[in-house]
Amino acid sequence: MEHNLKKIGVLTSGGDAPGMNAAIRAVVRTGINNGIEVVGIRKGYDGLLNADIKTLEGKNVSDIINRGGTILHTARCLEMLTEEGQEKAAKIYKVLGLDGLIVIGGDGSFRGCQALAKHGVNCIGVPATIDLDMNCTEYTIGFDTAVNTGADAINKLRDTSSSHERCSVVEVMGRDAGYIALWCAMAGGAEEVLLPEEKDMISPETVIKQILENRSLGKRHNLIVVAEGVGGSQKLAKEIQEITGIQTRATILGHLQRGGNPTALDRMHASIMGYKAVQALMAGERTRVVVYNQGKYGTMDIEEALTMEKRYDAELYDIVKTLAISK
Numbered sequence: 001m002e003h004n005l006k007k008i009g010v011l012t013s014g015g016d017a018p019g020m021n022a023a024i025r026a027v028v029r030t031g032i033n034n035g036i037e038v039v040g041i042r043k044g045y046d047g048l049l050n051a052d053i054k055t056l057e058g059k060n061v062s063d064i065i066n067r068g069g070t071i072l073h074t075a076r077c078l079e080m081l082t083e084e085g086q087e088k089a090a091k092i093y094k095v096l097g098l099d100g101l102i103v104i105g106g107d108g109s110f111r112g113c114q115a116l117a118k119h120g121v122n123c124i125g126v127p128a129t130i131d132l133d134m135n136c137t138e139y140t141i142g143f144d145t146a147v148n149t150g151a152d153a154i155n156k157l158r159d160t161s162s163s164h165e166r167c168s169v170v171e172v173m174g175r176d177a178g179y180i181a182l183w184c185a186m187a188g189g190a191e192e193v194l195l196p197e198e199k200d201m202i203s204p205e206t207v208i209k210q211i212l213e214n215r216s217l218g219k220r221h222n223l224i225v226v227a228e229g230v231g232g233s234q235k236l237a238k239e240i241q242e243i244t245g246i247q248t249r250a251t252i253l254g255h256l257q258r259g260g261n262p263t264a265l266d267r268m269h270a271s272i273m274g275y276k277a278v279q280a281l282m283a284g285e286r287t288r289v290v291v292y293n294q295g296k297y298g299t300m301d302i303e304e305a306l307t308m309e310k311r312y313d314a315e316l317y318d319i320v321k322t323l324a325i326s327k
Contacts, residue, residue: 003282005099007037012070013044013105016258017128017142019266020070023104025061026274045077045112048089068260080112090119100281104128114302117287124277125289133177136305137291144265146257147183153253154188167222167248171233173257181227191222191324196229197312204239
């Protein structure tokens with residue numbers, strides 16, 4: 001493909017997600033193979049504001065496809081929320097001689113792209129967040145690994161809960177989206193899942209009723225999954241134990257779900273999305289985000305991507321509820 005790009009930058013921003021390194025690798029190798037110099041910008045937008053960069057060669061991205069985290073490091077940059085910070089970042093972008101910038105991150109990172117575009121920066125976003133809370137795409141880098149980490153932890157908790165005939169309340173990450181909780185509940189065979197999207201539908205009384213019903217049917221241990229956006233897992237565990245007399249333990253998985261080697265699925269999506277981001281810049285696309293919908297990769301205007309209506313899989317929630325019944 002013919003193009004006019006000589007030098008592009010790549011950064012990772014916001015919360016880290018397994019698969020970011022695979023995306024960086026794809027950007028670098030796609031750039032090099034098309035005669036483009038690729039510079040890595042350290043610590044997200046902070047690195048851009050401080051011109052903290054390094055030219056990335058093929059050797060710099062060898063053997064990183066399987067590594068969690070991000071070799072470029074990441075940070076949340078408050079200065080980018082100001083007009084002065086955005087103007088400064090755009091100025092440094094031009095001083096560095098960049099023809100394009102690839103930003104790997106979540107919706108907050110893409111708002112940074114949106115702001116920089118107003119100052120003449122050519123940005124392409126690559127969606128990477130374990131929360132899967134970006135409404136423009138059916139997949140975000142890191143989600144599958146986070147779910148697998150959660151499911152593995154639930155398997156282990158099930159073993160000890162079964163041995164002690166306990167109830168386990170497991171809180172998983174996801175911010176204001178319940179996707180990780182929903183998938184972990186399905187994969188882990190949970191009896192109840194508490195989601196931000198169903199906050200008004202589930203009460204402690206409902207959870208306790210489900211536990212007691214399953215106990216009456218002969219079940220000797222219980223598993224409840226709570227999304228981060230609902231929270232209160234410690235309080236819920238205490239209520240369950242006080243009302244039912246069943247020994248109950250709460251476990252908050254927290255940042256454990258952000259780490260670990262990315263799954264094959266995350267590596268695949270990250271590699272293809274990184275490749276597509278460079279291809280988009282080469283094709284002259286500006287202020288777009290790479291998306292994956294209905295089995296196909298494409299790009300979408302960032303402004304449109306950030307204003308799309310929130311998605312929620314109510315059917316999957318109903319399936320989890322149906323399969324939780326032990327009759």
